[in-house]
Structures are given as structure tokens and as C-alpha cells.
Amino acid sequence: MAPDLQRVLYEINGTVEWQHPDLGTCQIRCASQDASEESFFIYGKRLSSVLNPSSPFLGMPNLYAIGRDEVPRRVAGATLEWRPLDAPESTWRMDAAACAGMVWIRYRDTSGALRLRRQVEVLPATTSVETMRVGASAREAGVIRLTGLPAVRVTVPEVTDCHFQPRVVEHGVVIDCFAQAGLPISQFGADLHWPDGRSLRLMLPFPRQCAAFVRAGQVLPLGERVPLGRLAAIQAVVHTPTGGSRFYLEGRVRTHTSRSRYQALRESLPTASSEPVRFALHRVQERLTAMLALTGDLDAVVTIEVVDWEGHVLAGVEVAQFDVSLEPDRTHNRVVLPQSSLERLNDGWQERLTVKMLPLWAPATEPTNLIRDQAASAWQIPEGLESGPWWVLGMDGDWARFRPLLWMVQGEKTLTEASELMQAIHEPVPATRQARLQALVSALAAHAEHPDWPHVFDYLRLTRTYPASALDLLQHLAHVPEAMVLALLRSADEEFDLVWSLAEQLPFSWYLVPVTGWLRAAERHFGALRVGLGDYDADGSMLWGMFWEFRQRVTSRQPFFKSVCDWIGERLFPDRQMENSELAMARRAEAILTAQLQEHELALQARHDAEARYPDGPLVMERTRPPDFPEQFRYARFSYPYRPVRCAPFVAAQISLHSEERSEEFLFELRQLRDFDPEWFDNAFALALCLSLARRPVTGEGTHP
Secondary structure (H helix, E strand, O other): OEOOOOEOOOOOOOEEEEEEOOOEEEEEEOOOOOOOOOEEEEEOOEOOOOOOOOOOEEOOOEEEEEOOOOOEEEOOOOOEEEEEOOOOOOOOEOOHHHOOEEEEEEEEOOOOOEEEEEEEEEEOOOOEEEEEEOEOOOOOOEEEEEEOOOOOEEEOOOOOOEEEEEEEEOOEEEEEEEEOOOOOOOEEEEEEEOOOOOEEEEEEEOOEOEEEEEEOOEEOOOOEEEEHHHHHHEEEEEEOOOOOOEEEEEEEEEOOOHHHHHOEEEEEEEOOOOOOEEEEHHHHHHHHHHHHHHOOOOOOEEEEEEEEOOOOEEEEEEEEOOOEOOEEEOOOOEEEOOHHHHOOOOOOHHHHEEEEEEEOOOOOOOOEEOEEEOOOOEEEOOOOOOOEEEEEEEEEOOEOOEOOEEEEEOOOOOOOOOOHHHHHHHOOOHHHHHHHHHHHHHHHHHOOOOOOHHHHHHHHHHOOOOOHHHOHHHHHHOOOHHHHHHHHHHOOHHHHHHHHOHHHHOOOOHHHOOHHHHHHHHHHHHHHHHHHHHHHHOOOHHHHHHHHHHHHHHHOOOOHHHHHHHHHHHHHOOOOOOOOOHHHHHHHOHHHHHHHHHHHHHHHHHHOOOOOOOOOOHHHHHOOOOOOOOHHHOOOOOOHHHHHHHHHHHHHHHHHHHOOOOOHHHHHHHHHHHHHOHHHHHHHHHHHHHHHHHOOOOOOOOOOO
16 A cells, blocks of 8 residues: 555556456556557548537548558558447447547457547538628628538527527528627537437537627727726737638727827738637737827827728727826815716725825926825815926826826915926916927027926926826927937936837927937037036047947937938047948948848838738828939839838938928828838838938038037
8 A cells, every 4th residue: 555645556467457437448468578569540531610629520530550660551451449428338339430429439459459549529421511601790690501410409508699590401500690799709619419319519610700809808898998008908809700801900099189180000910710810909009109199188099990801890999098087176175086987996996096296397306195085085185285287196006097187276486596497387378388388498409508408307207107298398399309319318328218209209200300400419419518528538538438328329229320320420520430330331332232222122022912001101202203302212113002101211311311391290191101111111211311321421511500
């Protein structure tokens, strides 16, 4: 005995037989001289049109053996026996034509030794499953037909929100299938019953193309509001029983601002088989964040829909920056959680929610905590707050779930000692406040050492949590490219990405900044540093090191910065040798860059099949018409639908090189063209900019006085 293992151990000599409850008579033969080195398996035709984990055999399979040579061979004359899985006491049968259902199959050699035993699913050899009709809507039945199953009764287990009607027809059974709209059902079970009690469940593809947005296995209702901060938990699920269809994930902005009509999202969802396609929405979260932020409207939403090739909407949800809010109750000097927001909060919200107030003129200060009124789901505004504009911020745990609420504390305040920025923020008249902020940003762009620059970065840090479009200062900053470049030049490592990401949240593009704007901002920044360093950097090595560090940082984000930085470096540091200069290579061997462009174009074509829908770009194409636009970059040899994506990076390069004006509408169009294939756009833009800058004179373009 082995009591610790709860097992009985036996010592065996010679030959021993015992009865196994499932396997029958088993034998162990010690030191057998005739032990076989062959292994056996079964193989045969299967019903591939079902979704069972292991497709059922069509008829009794054949026996194969593998020996030392590892070459499978069919065992001629082998007799396979079978019996129903749920009838262990029944006798083993050898009538192969009658084998059907969930069965055991075994093979015994001529000596009676059991060599193979498998549990398998078998159907009559004549069985077929065919989708007769794909239901186009919840009211139209999808139809599946099963044939070649004589004397078999078919039932369908109940499925929530579905309805099935099996009907006996000539030569088989037809199942009419209905499902609620938006239900992401891709398969269902059909139970086959033989007269003698044998059974088998077939998992059949649901005969309807359908789609839904799913979170934690639950289908979201049509039009459900989803907060942007929890988008990662949601998937778009698309199913078509026949496979090979093409679906799209489309998004459009709904807002009160004029920018909404310029923005759209489109992702292809190809289905290569009958298996459901699952698209995780976190893959487009950055683009949705940008779409919402670029509206400048904190209440904007993006409607996301799954549509088929013909434009039919199969499922939809709304994505918003915030899904709950606080409402002001100025009569009682408090903020209130409305019922509409309360219904969205999960149990335990009383312990999770915190509400704070932040003075907008001093965003780096510690927020003031508010105390909740237990009886009214409200938070009292403290007495004695400093006058001026405040943000009321609600947090669900560590999630900034609540829309910021502006609260003005009235009162007199002396601002004679305050900075230009603080005075502008305190300005009560909206039009005057906007004018003062605009003037301040122009002053920031003109003076690299402006005293308000450190305060600008205090506001930038708020964008880690809240959209940049919520802050007037940053909206004005995006309209002055040289101020944006100076912010990039002044930023430390932890701030660099905050400045860089403004292009995703505001109507601004680093691609469209004029190269002369880059140069002027760099002249002001490094000029101020040169004055500040003075005799500490007599040979200029420290300043050169700072420039080189900036070059390394920005070129890690985008390849086009290499040529821009090299071009600036030649003008600011004419005595320094630029290592790995792309401009120098372009001047020596322009053909190398031209060949790279051709390679990138071929790669673009390879990434998109003939059915891909290229975005339109009428504003981009209009800029290719002037006679000075390079002929080879018009791509006139292509039909129109394929041209805007190809022309876009070269149009963007022209705007940057020649300081051309552009509209917000053009910017949004360019963004969509880049989103179609960022790899093509980024590489082509970098090469186009490099080729053009290499042809410019090395000196004579310094513009800063």
C-alpha cells in the first residue's frame, strides 16, 4: 500500500489481464519479445462546414499505421469496431455503414490485443450542411439545410434572443434561424437523434451576418454611450456565415462646432472565413481621442458603427470624452450629481468618487477637496475661496471620468503684480480674454525667455488627464507654429511628449510647420542660450551638445526631423560637422533617395488590395495643379481614387517649404490621408523634404535679427 498517495501498488511478473470500465480487457506482458514499434491512427473525410472543435467523420474512417520510417500507410483489411459512447454495456459492432453519432472506435489485431481506441463523432457518408440563405435583418430568417441523415430527428436547444424552426423537407431538414438585432451570435447547436438513442450535437454557423459591440461578454445596446477612458474593454465582433465579406468600422463626429464635418474614421474588417472577426477598439483609441479633442467641444461624441459593403449599419455605439458630469447649483453654492450621471455609476460610487477644485490661474497648485453632502449627492463649495475662475473636477477612483465644470468665484482682486498670463486668465470678458491670450502667445513666440514660459508648461501638464482643447491658452498656442516649436525646444524629457501630442489634440500639424519657422524659433532659443552661457561656453561645445541632444530626441519621433535639424544646424553652427547628415547624402547621391521613394510606393501598393477604399482628398489634389508642383509627384498615371494618398506627403512638403497658408479643413483632410497609411506618408514626406532642402543654398537664410 501507498497510503500517502492513496494508491495500491502491484508488482507484476509475466502476463497480467484486468478489466477496465471503459477500455475493456487490458493486458500487460513483461519482457515481451513481439512488442510492436508501430503506432496507429484513424483518418478519413470530414464534414468541414460545421464548427465542432473536431469535425465529424463522414462515414467510418480508415486505419493507418506509422512505423520506424515515420511514413503513414493504410492498414489494408483492418476491421474497426464501434459502439455508442453513451451505451458502455452494448456490444461492439462491425457494421461500418451504420456507424453514426458519438461513438467509440477500436482496433484489435489478430491476437485480440487492443491497439487503438478513440472517441470520435461520425455522420453518414452522405451528410451535408448548406447555408441556403443569409438573413439580412432580424425579421428575415437565415436558412440552413441538413441532408443525408435518414431517420434522424433534429432539435435546436433554446438560445436567448434567438428563435429556430426546424422543418422536415424532402431529403433532409431545414432550420429557419432568427436572432435579435445586434446579437453577435456566430454559431448554434443542432442535436441529431437516432431512433436507437444515439445522439450528436453539430455546431452550425448562424446563417446571418451580424455585428455587435461587446464588453465582458455582454452585448452593448444600440447607441450606448461609452467613455473614452474605458474603450480598451470593448470589442467589435463581426460574423458572416459564408466568410469572404468586407465590413468597415466607421466613425463620425457629432458636435456643435464647424470642425465636425472634416473628421471621419474608417477601418476595414475583412472576414476571410466563417469565424467571427474581433476588433479591439483600443486599436483606434488614439484616433478617437484626437477626433474628440479636435472639435474643441468637451460634449462632442463619435458615433462608431459597423457597416457592410453596401452601407447597412449592423451595430453602433457612441464614444465620448466624458460620460458623467456635475451640475452647478449656484443658489445653494454647491455642485450636484444629476440622476442621468448617477445611473451610470456602479455600486460603491460613494467610496470611489472625489470632487476637487483647481484655480485655473495657478494649475500647478494642490486642488481643494470638496465634502459630499451624504443626503443629496452634492458637494458644497467652500467659503472664502480666492476670486477667479476655478475648475471643478470629479474623479472615479483614479479615473478623470467627469467633465470639468467651470466655476467663477466672484470678488475683487488686485492683479497689478501678476504676469501677463495670469491677467489674461482672470479677464472676465470672454472676447477681451481671448484677445489678451492671443497677444501673449505672439509674445511667447517672439521671446524665448518670456517669463510666462514656465507657466505654459504647468497648463501642458494638465493634458495628461484632460483634453488640450479644454484650455484656451493651448488652443491659441496651436495657431502660432513658432510658439509650438519653441515649446518643443524648451521642454525637458518628461514634457517633450506633452508638447508633441498637442498635434493629436488640436488643429495643428508638425508636418506643416514652415521650415523657416523652425529656423526662426531655433535661432531665438539657441541665441538666448548662447547669451546665457557666455564665457562658460567659449568654444560653443555646450551649445552644440544641446542642439545635438534635441536632434536625437525629435528624430526618434519622426524621420523628417533629421533633414530639418541638419538644415538648421548648417545655419546655426556652420563650423560644426554634421554626422550622418541626410542632406549631405542627398547632395552627393540624389538617386539613392529617389530609389527609396519608389520602394516605399511599391510597399504602399502591396499593403492594400484592389478592394481597399482610398480616402478622397480634393483639397490636397487642388494644390497639385500649380505649374511649379513637381510633375512626378502628381501621380497622373493612376486613376483618381488612388492619387490623393500618394500626393498628400508631397503637398505637405510644399506647404512646409514655401510657408503656404492652409485651412483647418485642409488639415483634417490631410490627417485622414495620412491615417490610411502612415508608413507611406511619413517616409515619403521625409524624403521629399530632404531632397528639396538639399537643393537650397547652405547660407543666407538666417532670419532672426
